[in-house]
Amino acid sequence: MPLCSIRPLGVIGAFVCLLAATGAASASRIFVSNERDNTVTVLDGASLSTIKTIPVGQRPRGIVTTPDGSEVLVCNGDSGDIVVIDVDKLEVTRTIDAGPDPETLALSPKGDIIYVSNEDDSMVTMLERASGKVLAKVPVGIEPEGLSVSADGKTIVDVSESTSMAHFIDASARRVVANVLVDTRPRVAEYTHDGKEVWVTSEVGGTVAIIDSDKHVVKHKINFEVAGIRKELISPVGLRFSLDGKLAFVALGRANRVAVIDVASLKVLKYLLVGDRVWQLALSQDGKTLYAANGLTNDLSVIDVDNLKVTRSVPVGRLPWGIAISP
Amino acid sequence: MEYAVAGALCRCILCLLVAAGPAFALDGSESPAASPALRELKILYIAGDYPKAEYLSLLQSQPDDDGKAGALLALDEINITGKFIGFSFAMDFIALKRGADVVAVAKQSLDRDSVLVADLNAPDLLALANAPAARRSLIFDIRTSDDDLRQERCARNVFHILPSTAMRADALGQYLAKKGWRRWFVLQGPSVEDAAFATDIHRAASRFGGKIVEARAYNYDAGSRRVDTGYQQIATQMPLATEGAPAHDVVIVADTKNLFGDYLPYNTFEPRPIVGTQGLSPVAWHPAFQEYSALQMQHRFELVAHRKMSERDYAAWLAVRAIGEAVIRSGKTSPIDLAEFMRSDAFGVAGFKGQALTFRRWDQQLRQPVLLASALMVVTMSPQDGFLHPKFFTDTLGYDEPETKCRFAQ
CATH class of the missing domain: 3.40.50.2300 (Response regulator)
Incomplete structure (x- = not known):
């Protein structure tokens, strides 16, 4: 089953700056990790047709684009490594040893450090991206999963599924400085664009916790109610904010919906029907399109962010897990 | 009375964390979680001595620590969460002698308020549940599947972890x-x-x-x-x-x-x-089950127990996790309060079935999906798609509220 989550968090800002600087590269590409197929599907950002299917290692899940947009990194849980895909060549150019069962990864804002959740040994591993050298292993709770890095790169938030906690890690001290109890089986953590909050989804708890990132306390909890859907099927996993930060999108797993939340009022505006067991989400560079990976229907749902409508579905590999987008 | 008591607090995972100490330590000034003095809850694991299961296949055998290994792993796990919010959990083991009188053992060894994990057969479980010494206790049944213990002979102080027959x-x-x-x-x-x-x-x-x-x-x-x-x-x-x-x-x-x-x-x-x-x-569990992150559970268990996780290991693990969840979420430790919390909507425990597992109020049976498995493979998980229920799909399995014959003595 899909387990981890990945995200270049806090890196969104960096992405945007970069795009502005380079004048938006021509062909945006969408990379989807297919957990079951051991591949990454590459889609053309405009036509959404498959350009290439790249074989990676065993059980690819966490996937992230580097801040400079040149590489896509993928965690192979069963191979115990991270593969590096060159975005121009669309080939795996190197492999980095990542310790046991790497599930998700995140990058420092500069892209020089990789943070990896090692699900089997309750560690977050810090690696130097250039050399693959292990800088530190930080013990966290059981089954570490989603990671998010603050925009200044000083703090990494990791959630551990079986301990039901968000762990705040000081990047320079390389240790946990705070632990926050959230609802059962947290999956994904995401800093808000202003860095003041960290939003955490809890798959089994069925909620999103909003944590004050300075005080390290849960200041609000969001619940979901979908007409006609049993409460036990509501399993929040992937989470993304819109480019302007006004909306939050939450993938509800087996409820087969993406919830749209108004960040100001914290009310759910809409539930968008997507494919079966929707897992991770990703936002296009221009912020106009949201993609959702549907694990059991082997497709991506394409969501128009302005109109909050699902516009189409695109077939990918088996058990699509995560999505990364290159400029 | 002949029984062995063994304290077990610090095992593999916990030790690792303790050894790694500073990495996990909280800065007292920053976190409210650092200040509270540890409140301790002691769980009593009581196991009967019954003839081991016999199998026709040489591939099957019942391990000596069947159940207990799961409870110990869960104890480590709940202590990791617990220590950050001021709770510590310990476990004592009572191994009954073959043919021992469980009521007499209870009288001698139960505190007024005990939280018990019971690896007892149906007659012993019933005797314990009705023993005066256990009247205010909270008992988790990790062994039986008997319908009548959840029906005519149900007991207010017993919560059943395994699916009924x-x-x-x-x-x-x-x-x-x-x-x-x-x-x-x-x-x-x-x-x-x-x-x-x-x-x-x-x-x-x-x-x-x-x-x-x-x-x-x-x-x-x-x-x-x-x-x-x-x-x-x-x-x-x-x-x-x-x-x-x-x-x-x-x-x-x-x-x-x-x-x-x-x-x-x-x-x-x-x-x-x-x-x-x-x-x-x-x-309820199968060593080949890997969905819903169960793979991590299988790895974790094999690491500490050096064998595959059995259904009874899973039941014991789940019982202890349920105790931990109730204590951590409610902030309470008395059996009466915990039982109350477990009957409420606020309670739910994760058991690698993709949903929060909760107790049916009418018979205190844990509602849960059930695996259908052959020797090597899990084939499917019930409830099957299309079997509907107005409240919980899992309530299409077993005795639903209108059918129950359980009437708790108040």
């Missing part, structure tokens, strides 16, 4: 119905438990549209299970036992004592799948 039969019945394998030939062994399973299969047939073409009693004496020339005998006797039944799609075997059920596959008179207590079986 009726839930298991329904899990199987739903799948057979979904496959369109509706003609069931039931072959039933001699024990009371076999009869109970067969009764629940009849109930499942009436609920899900199965047709029992014949229910046949079979009193096979397994005798010595280890003989050099066993195959010839089996090849003669199993076809005989299954000959002459009306047309059927599956053979449902009720053989809880493992006397003959595993001899049936490939030996039946007609070529039919075997389901029930052997063949495709309804279970």
Whole structure:
């Protein structure tokens, strides 16, 4: 089953700056990790047709684009490594040893450090991206999963599924400085664009916790109610904010919906029907399109962010897990 | 009174964290979680000494620490969360002597308010539940599946972790119905438990549209299970036992004592799948189960126990996790408060089934999906799609509120 989550968090800002600087590269590409197929599907950002299917290692899940947009990194849980895909060549150019069962990864804002959740040994591993050298292993709770890095790169938030906690890690001290109890089986953590909050989804708890990132306390909890859907099927996993930060999108797993939340009022505006067991989400560079990976229907749902409508579905590999987008 | 008490607090995972100390330490000035003095809850794990399960296959055996290994792993896990919010959990073990009087043991060793994990058979569990010393205790049953302990003989201080026999039969019945394998030939062994399973299969047939073409009693004496020339005998006797039944799609075997059920596959008179207590079986856990992050659980368990995780290990693990969850979420430690919390909507425990597992208020049975598995593979998980219920899909398994015969004495 899909387990981890990945995200270049806090890196969104960096992405945007970069795009502005380079004048938006021509062909945006969408990379989807297919957990079951051991591949990454590459889609053309405009036509959404498959350009290439790249074989990676065993059980690819966490996937992230580097801040400079040149590489896509993928965690192979069963191979115990991270593969590096060159975005121009669309080939795996190197492999980095990542310790046991790497599930998700995140990058420092500069892209020089990789943070990896090692699900089997309750560690977050810090690696130097250039050399693959292990800088530190930080013990966290059981089954570490989603990671998010603050925009200044000083703090990494990791959630551990079986301990039901968000762990705040000081990047320079390389240790946990705070632990926050959230609802059962947290999956994904995401800093808000202003860095003041960290939003955490809890798959089994069925909620999103909003944590004050300075005080390290849960200041609000969001619940979901979908007409006609049993409460036990509501399993929040992937989470993304819109480019302007006004909306939050939450993938509800087996409820087969993406919830749209108004960040100001914290009310759910809409539930968008997507494919079966929707897992991770990703936002296009221009912020106009949201993609959702549907694990059991082997497709991506394409969501128009302005109109909050699902516009189409695109077939990918088996058990699509995560999505990364290159400029 | 003869029993062994062994404190067990610090095992593998916890030690690792302790060793790594500073990395996990909280800065007192920053976090409210750092200040509270540790409040301790001691869990009592009480296990009866019963004859071990016997199996026909050499591949199966019951480990010495069946159940206990799961409880110990869960203890480590809840302590990791607990220490950050001011709770610490310990566990004492009471191993009953063969034939010991559980009521007398309870009198001697229970505090007024005890939280117990009970690896006890039905008579012992019932005796414990009704013992005066356990009146204010909270007991987690990790061994039985008996319907009557959840029905006429239900007890207010007992919460049942494993699926009842009726839930298991329904899990199987739903799948057979979904496959369109509706003609069931039931072959039933001699024990009371076999009869109970067969009764629940009849109930499942009436609920899900199965047709029992014949229910046949079979009193096979397994005798010595280890003989050099066993195959010839089996090849003669199993076809005989299954000959002459009306047309059927599956053979449902009720053989809880493992006397003959595993001899049936490939030996039946007609070529039919075997389901029930052997063949495709309804279970709460299976060592090959990997969905919903279960793979991590399997790895974690093997790391500490050096063997595969059994259903009883899972039940014990889940009971201790449920205790931890209730304490951590409610902030309370008394058995009465914890029981109250577990009956409330606020409670839910994760058990690698993709949803929060909760207790049915009417009989304190944990509602849960049930796996259907063969020796090597998990085939499916019930409830099956399309079996609907107004409240919980999982309440399509077993006795629902309107059907319950449980009336708790207040």
